[in-house]
Amino acid sequence: MKVLVATSRTQGSRANDYRWAVDGELVWIQEPCDTDQKRKGDCGCGRGFAGVASHRATTTAEVRDLPELTLEEYILALRTGLADAGWPEDWAEEIAAAQTDLIKSWPAGSVVERDLERFSVRASHSKRAT
Numbered sequence: 001m002k003v004l005v006a007t008s009r010t011q012g013s014r015a016n017d018y019r020w021a022v023d024g025e026l027v028w029i030q031e032p033c034d035t036d037q038k039r040k041g042d043c044g045c046g047r048g049f050a051g052v053a054s055h056r057a058t059t060t061a062e063v064r065d066l067p068e069l070t071l072e073e074y075i076l077a078l079r080t081g082l083a084d085a086g087w088p089e090d091w092a093e094e095i096a097a098a099q100t101d102l103i104k105s106w107p108a109g110s111v112v113e114r115d116l117e118r119f120s121v122r123a124s125h126s127k128r129a130t
Helices: 071-085 089-103
Strands: 002-006 049-051 061-065 111-115 118-123
Touching: 002 049, 002 089, 071 089
Parallel strands: none
Antiparallel strands: 002 061, 061 111, 111 118
């Protein structure tokens, strides 16, 4: 199954990039804070992807095809990460559905960036085997 993972690929392409998540960890797309939604400050969460395990963020995520990962395992990973971070774990199924739908047309290896609710592919096709 295709999922989003944190990546250092293309980091630094934009002056406002940041990377605190662990390369390769699953990420999820959090709603941005009010400050970022209103463009009233320097938060940057509206450009980031949140690490499921580290609970740290990055501005770049890679579409990775993990054929050994089942939808049930993906939902469990999201549920566990959400609960560990204090978020409602019942969001996991909705997040899994929304993210798999978002990335379904992007090939594995694509590096994705976001600006609030707008997502775009920054680079395609990793040289790394997936």
